[in-house]
Amino acid sequence: MKHSVCIVGGCGHIGLPLGIALSTAGARVTLLDNTESRVRSVAEGRMPFLERGADESLTEVLADGRLTVTMDPDAVGRSDTVVVTIGTPVDEFLSPEVRTFDRAMESILGRMHDGQLLILRSTVFPGVTSRLDKRTRERGLRIDVAHCPERIAQGYALEETGSLPQIIGGVTPSAARRASALFALLGAKQIEIPPVEAELCKLFCNSYRYINFAIANQFYVIAEKFGADFDRVRKAMTTDYPRMAGFPGAGFAGGPCLLKDTMQLAAFNHNDFVLGQAAMMINEGLPTFLVESAKASYDLSTATVAILGMAFKGNSDDPRDSLAYKLRKVLTFESRKVLCTDPYIEDPSFVSLETALEEADVLFLGACHDEYRGLTPRQPTIDVFNFLKRTSTEGAEPRTANAA
Numbered sequence: 042m043k044h045s046v047c048i049v050g051g052c053g054h055i056g057l058p059l060g061i062a063l064s065t066a067g068a069r070v071t072l073l074d075n076t077e078s079r080v081r082s083v084a085e086g087r088m089p090f091l092e093r094g095a096d097e098s099l100t101e102v103l104a105d106g107r108l109t110v111t112m113d114p115d116a117v118g119r120s121d122t123v124v125v126t127i128g129t130p131v132d133e134f135l136s137p138e139v140r141t142f143d144r145a146m147e148s149i150l151g152r153m154h155d156g157q158l159l160i161l162r163s164t165v166f167p168g169v170t171s172r173l174d175k176r177t178r179e180r181g182l183r184i185d186v187a188h189c190p191e192r193i194a195q196g197y198a199l200e201e202t203g204s205l206p207q208i209i210g211g212v213t214p215s216a217a218r219r220a221s222a223l224f225a226l227l228g229a230k231q232i233e234i235p236p237v238e239a240e241l242c243k244l245f246c247n248s249y250r251y252i253n254f255a256i257a258n259q260f261y262v263i264a265e266k267f268g269a270d271f272d273r274v275r276k277a278m279t280t281d282y283p284r285m286a287g288f289p290g291a292g293f294a295g296g297p298c299l300l301k302d303t304m305q306l307a308a309f310n311h312n313d314f315v316l317g318q319a320a321m322m323i324n325e326g327l328p329t330f331l332v333e334s335a336k337a338s339y340d341l342s343t344a345t346v347a348i349l350g351m352a353f354k355g356n357s358d359d360p361r362d363s364l365a366y367k368l369r370k371v372l373t374f375e376s377r378k379v380l381c382t383d384p385y386i387e388d389p390s391f392v393s394l395e396t397a398l399e400e401a402d403v404l405f406l407g408a409c410h411d412e413y414r415g416l417t418p419r420q421p422t423i424d425v426f427n428f429l430k431r432t433s434t435e436g437a438e439p440r441t442a443n444a445a
């Protein structure tokens with residue numbers, strides 16, 4: 042059977058790679074998005090953000106008409122399946138920002154008709170899928186509803202989509218069967234669980250990773266306070282010692298997912314999530330710790346400092362919730378002048394790497410971009426990731442930056 046799919050939020054970091062993957066696998070896909078610049082860019086065959094391998098595939102699927110893009114909200118009524126991939130942020134109080142999502146869902150449900158399948162792929166608060174199913178029935182709408190969370194690492198979606206097991210959380214057996222048939226196109230193993238468990242599965246994954254990064258960051262802070270080299274300790278801990286396999290390095294745990302999903306889980310558990318909340322304090326406190334430590338050795342108040350890398354993780358062009366920006370805020374207060382540079386982010390206030398290296402008295406590494414591999418700056422450099430030293434002494438460095 043030929044699948045026809047409308048992806049709401051289809052020009053986003055999750056919707057667009059999924060749309061490309063599904064259309065490459067044979068589905069007819071319409072990307073529906075309300076950000077005009079992104080829709081225009083996709084329609085012209087240009088990826089609005091960095092996603093490995095996506096540029097060529099996008100051109101191909103657009104050319105043969107398997108993928109189309111629109112801003113017309115009525116598109117949701119013209120496909121068998123509607124997949125929702127819009128953002129589900131937390132607000133300034135770190136509570137789930139449900140109103141925008143609810144409004145979007147109202148608009149979507151108002152345009153759906155009996156017999157369609159609705160898949161929530163956005164990361165949602167536990168219970169949202171069942172609540173949505175109830176809302177559809179109250180409206181007299183007979184559709185199947187499922188939650189199938191996305192678990193790819195941003196920027197590597199096309200590599201991972203076909204290999205990561207797909208969690209299928211159908212409200213009914215029919216919803217599960219239909220969602221499973223759609224994702225079977227991508228060829229990955231599937232795991233069926235109830236929707237609330239699918240919702241928890243995603244939040245547990247991200248909270249677990251966030252807490253693990255916080256453990257490494259807390260150990261880093263302890264090691265620094267006692268004048269020990271955290272990375273040397275870490276190497277000693279993990280070398281040929283399988284029980285420590287996977288222990289991450291220290292670094293910024295930023296990005297649009299890990300913190301907000303940990304906070305969603307905290308909110309779901311009535312703010313009783315001590316581990317998650319402690320992880321937030323540790324990870325979010327790291328930029329300030331780095332600046333305070335640097336102040337003990339250098340007079341930042343008279344110094345020009347530069348941050349190399351502003352994206353939330355290495356080789357990414359995404360500045361969302363990047364702790365490099367928090368670092369900039371603290372440094373702006375503490376130093377004479379702050380320069381920022383990033384090869385992937387266009388920002389007229391940024392300077393080139395050359396200028397940063399030329400003008401700065403002190404450097405901070407903000408993101409482990411390949412462009413900085415093996416760099417041996419002349420000035421003191423605060424590198425919580427130990428990326429520069431590692432890549433100048435060991436060369437190859439796998440992709441392990443602390444981020445989603």
Ligand SMILES: NC(=O)c1ccc[n+]([C@@H]2O[C@H](COP(=O)([O-])OP(=O)(O)OC[C@H]3O[C@@H](n4cnc5c(N)ncnc54)[C@H](O)[C@@H]3O)[C@@H](O)[C@H]2O)c1
Pocket residue numbers: 049050051052053054055056073074075076079126127128129145162163164165191192193194195297298445
């Ligand atoms: N980015 C990741 O690495 C990642 C990984 C797994 C899961 N997720 C989850 O996926 C969801 C989307 O995240 P993202 O990073 O792709 O966000 P994003 O902001 O990149 O994409 C969301 C897209 O939805 C569009 N949009 C918003 N409201 C809309 C509406 N009412 N109608 C049509 N389009 C609308 C926006 O214009 C945007 O293009 C979130 O729930 C996130 O937690 C993200």
